[in-house]
Amino acid sequence: MMPVRGMGRRGRSTGRGLPDLVRDFGGQLPAAPPAPAGLDRRSEAALLRPNTSRRGHSGRGFGWSPVIAPLAVYRASTAEIGGVFPLLTANGLPPTGALMGYDSLSAGGFYCDPIGWVLEQIVTNPNMIFFGKPGQGKSTTVKAFLLRMMLFNARTLIAGDVKGEYEPLCAAVGVQPIALGLGLPVRINPLDLGPLGQDWEKLSEEDRRSRAAVIFARWVVLLKALIGARGVVVYPSDEAALTTVLARLSGWADGGQLRTVTIPQVHHALAHPADELARACRYANTQEMVDSTRQATDALGALVLGALSGLFDAETNIRLDWSAPIQSLSLQRLRDLGDEVVGVSLACVNSWSRAMTDLRRPGEITIVVRDEVWRQMRLGVGAVQSLDADLRLSRNDGEVQIIVAHKPSDLLSVGAAGSQEVAIAKDLMALCDTKVMFAQDSSIAEELSELLGLPDLARDWVSGWARQRTGRAVWTVGERILKVTTVRTATEVPLFDTNAALVALP
Numbered sequence: 001m002m003p004v005r006g007m008g009r010r011g012r013s014t015g016r017g018l019p020d021l022v023r024d025f026g027g028q029l030p031a032a033p034p035a036p037a038g039l040d041r042r043s044e045a046a047l048l049r050p051n052t053s054r055r056g057h058s059g060r061g062f063g064w065s066p067v068i069a070p071l072a073v074y075r076a077s078t079a080e081i082g083g084v085f086p087l088l089t090a091n092g093l094p095p096t097g098a099l100m101g102y103d104s105l106s107a108g109g110f111y112c113d114p115i116g117w118v119l120e121q122i123v124t125n126p127n128m129i130f131f132g133k134p135g136q137g138k139s140t141t142v143k144a145f146l147l148r149m150m151l152f153n154a155r156t157l158i159a160g161d162v163k164g165e166y167e168p169l170c171a172a173v174g175v176q177p178i179a180l181g182l183g184l185p186v187r188i189n190p191l192d193l194g195p196l197g198q199d200w201e202k203l204s205e206e207d208r209r210s211r212a213a214v215i216f217a218r219w220v221v222l223l224k225a226l227i228g229a230r231g232v233v234v235y236p237s238d239e240a241a242l243t244t245v246l247a248r249l250s251g252w253a254d255g256g257q258l259r260t261v262t263i264p265q266v267h268h269a270l271a272h273p274a275d276e277l278a279r280a281c282r283y284a285n286t287q288e289m290v291d292s293t294r295q296a297t298d299a300l301g302a303l304v305l306g307a308l309s310g311l312f313d314a315e316t317n318i319r320l321d322w323s324a325p326i327q328s329l330s331l332q333r334l335r336d337l338g339d340e341v342v343g344v345s346l347a348c349v350n351s352w353s354r355a356m357t358d359l360r361r362p363g364e365i366t367i368v369v370r371d372e373v374w375r376q377m378r379l380g381v382g383a384v385q386s387l388d389a390d391l392r393l394s395r396n397d398g399e400v401q402i403i404v405a406h407k408p409s410d411l412l413s414v415g416a417a418g419s420q421e422v423a424i425a426k427d428l429m430a431l432c433d434t435k436v437m438f439a440q441d442s443s444i445a446e447e448l449s450e451l452l453g454l455p456d457l458a459r460d461w462v463s464g465w466a467r468q469r470t471g472r473a474v475w476t477v478g479e480r481i482l483k484v485t486t487v488r489t490a491t492e493v494p495l496f497d498t499n500a501a502l503v504a505l506p
Contacts, residue, residue: 092480094120098148100141101471101487110475110484112145114400114434115365123433123478127391129403131448132438137471139371140496141436141486142404143169146367147495150325154365157320158328159353160346162335162372166328168495175324180311180345181333188329189316190348191219191261194355200258208256214358215258219246221386222351223266223300229344229379230299238296241281241289245269248277264304264313270297307341312348320356329353343375347383350376354390357399367400374410377425384424391431403432407444408451426451438473439466452476 019029097113114126132138146156147169158166161177170177180186196211203211223242224234234242244253249265251257269277273289283289290297304313320327329349334342350370357366368390370376376383391401405411411425429435429451437448445463448454454462458474458481466472471486488496 093117093122093477093482097152098145100144100148101485104465104472104483104485110482117434117477122480125391125431125433126399127401127403127432128434128436129405129429129432130436130438131405131407131440132436132473133406133440133444135470136438136466137473137486138404138436138438139165140471140488141438141473142369142371142402143496144486144488144492145402146326146369147173147492149365149367152365154367155322155324156326156367156369157353157357158326158369158371160349160371161328161330162332162342162346162375164330164332166326166369167330168497170326170328172495173325175321175326175328177328177330178318179330179333180349181331182307182310184333185317187310187314187317188312188348188352189260189262189314190222190312190351191263191266192316192352192355193258193260194352195358196355197258197260205256208258212252212258215355216243216246216252217389218351218354219261221389222347223263224381225347225379225383225386226263226303226344227296227299228381228383229340229347230302232295232299234296238293241270241293242266242296244281245277248280253280260315262313262315263300267297267300267304270300303344307337308344308348311345316352339375339378342372343379343383346370346372346376347379347386350386350390365400367402369402369404371404373403373405377411381424384428388424388428388431391428401432403428407440408447433478435476436473437462437466437476439463455481 022029093111094113094116095109095111096116097111100110100112102108103110114123114128117123118126130138130142143166146154149156150173158177161167164177167177178186180188193215196215200208220239220242224239227234227238245266246261247253249261249269251259270293271290273281273286275286278284278286278289281289283292331342331345331349334345353368357368370387373387376387387403408429411428435452440448440462442463445459448462449456449459454474454476458476461474461483465483466474469485471488473484473486475482475484
């Protein structure tokens with residue numbers, strides 16, 4: 001290739017030019033278009049650079065500028081301006097935790113980090129609640145969060161997988177779900193001591209009292225929920241009898257020791273009380289105690305001798321492997337027994353799960369998923385109080401509680417309007433500072449707006465924008481409102497698909 005020489009002393013070309021170089025390689029530079037007739041080069045330059053003094057322009061209320069900005073001023077709302085040029089808003093959330101997808105308002109990635117949000121004082125608790133119609137991406141988003149949080153050593157417990165939809169996720173990470181069902185060998189004692197009962201003899205008297213208070217409170221709340229599931233009202237005298245029976249059966253009343261109790265033992269103690277127990281419960285004799293607690297006793301008997309006989313009436317014979325990233329208690333084989341049986345099973349599993357997640361080391365992230373929560377809520381005020389207690393303790397325990405529901409009425413169907421049950425159920429939503437709302441009909445979106453205080457724009461997103469594509473949801477993280485679209489990878493699609501049973505095999 002021939003070199004191109006430079007310029008001479010007087011600025012004249014002493015070698016070949018660029019057109020010659022291009023022609024040597026078989027090319028041809030386009031010719032410059034002829035100048036339009038009558039074009040004044042000076043007027044053209046004036047359009048590009050307006051005349052201005054060397055000192056610029058200044059004036060009263062104007063400031064100083066080197067040139068006058070050639071701008072036209074218009075006044076319009078963000079609705080009109082957004083159609084001309086999309087207005088972008090800052091995400092406002094730190095890029096930590098699980099990458100879920102993207103925020104449609106900022107076009108940036110959206111990260112979910114409930115524990116980090118608490119530390120940053122964005123929210124006051126790490127609990128999350130998901131609302132959405134079936135098929136709108138609710139379960140997919142939950143499973144995506146669980147899988148991606150495994151990268152941060154988070155451990156997950158599915159406290160009752162009623163439909164078996166978490167089993168593919170468990171299989172993908174090499175975990176076999178724990179299946180409960182009639183005829184299966186698994187037994188779970190909802191009155192288990194859990195980690196709080198470990199090394200009891202080595203504890204100080206103060207630590208024993210503190211742990212015993214937590215254990216007895218959980219036991220009593222569960223028994224009240226199981227009795228209330230049969231439509232029986234638990235009166236203060238019944239609650240006092242339950243507390244006394246538990247203290248005596250566990251050994252706490254005999255010197256501060258503590259051992260595991262089972263529901264059949266509680267049922268037998270109430271049905272056949274000893275004279276000493278009747279006097280401790282302030283009854284004149286054993287027959288008076290039997291007559292006074294008969295309804296509560298019969299309600300527990302239905303659990304011991306009824307459809308769930310053999311599942312929750314013996315010592316626990318399994319152990320959770322917390323070295324695994326996820327553990328799931330599958331209740332899929334109980335679905336044919338009816339909603340009430342499944343609801344009672346969920347209450348028992350939740351109480352047991354609560355015991356198993358006590359005493360975590362600092363820095364450990366534990367996620368507890370409570371799916372099909374409406375089945376448990378319909379058991380009555382006791383079941384609602386049990387769930388309420390778990391949500392209130394999550395901040396101190398460093399635990400992320402995830403509630404999955406279809407619509408707000410799932411939580412408010414526990415009782416009549418204005419009842420104690422409904423009041424507690426409304427508080428449950430306040431105990432979840434992160435609310436995720438997938439596509440809903442207009443009437444349900446209006447209901448969400450009233451209960452959660454959503455602005456009109458967010459309500460319209462739920463009933464409009466979110467329905468245009470699966471996986472879209474409105475997230476309220478504390479005071480922040482975001483439009484988020486969950487994104488699945490090709491590997492995750494078969495793990496998260498909940499419509500596999502609807503598709504015919506080839």
